[in-house]
Amino acid sequence: MAIAELTPAERDAALADLGEWTLAREGKAIERTFAFADFSEAFAFMTRVALLAESQDHHPEWSNVYNRVEIALTTHDAGGLSQRDASMARAIDALL
Numbered sequence: 353m354a355i356a357e358l359t360p361a362e363r364d365a366a367l368a369d370l371g372e373w374t375l376a377r378e379g380k381a382i383e384r385t386f387a388f389a390d391f392s393e394a395f396a397f398m399t400r401v402a403l404l405a406e407s408q409d410h411h412p413e414w415s416n417v418y419n420r421v422e423i424a425l426t427t428h429d430a431g432g433l434s435q436r437d438a439s440m441a442r443a444i445d446a447l448l
């Protein structure tokens with residue numbers, strides 16, 4: 353289902369709200385890197401994000417190396433950032 357890409361003003365407002373997330377891919381995505389004590393902690397976090405992604409029907413692009421998890425959020429259906437990325441980022445931050 354189609355969803356609107358954020359305007360530059362909406363994007364800046366969302367980013368101001370999301371201190372740790374940075375703009376990437378020429379404004380088409382936001383990214384954040386998380387560091388945990390060890391792999392087990394990192395993977396437990398990923399499991400919780402996965403459940404969140406399913407419940408919001410919005411899925412991260414991510415990678416994991418040992419205790420680090422890199423997450424990028426973008427909305428393919430919008431061709432860039434949408435409100436779904438902002439709410440997903442907030443929900444991920446709330447897991448910490």
Ligand SMILES: C[C@H](O)[C@H](O)[C@H]1CNC2=NC(N)=NC(=O)C2=N1
Pocket residue numbers: 353409410411412425426427428429430
């Ligand atoms: C059909 C399904 O609802 C869509 O493909 C959803 C699923 N998860 C998604 N995840 C992300 N990150 N972007 C999307 O546009 C997207 N679309």
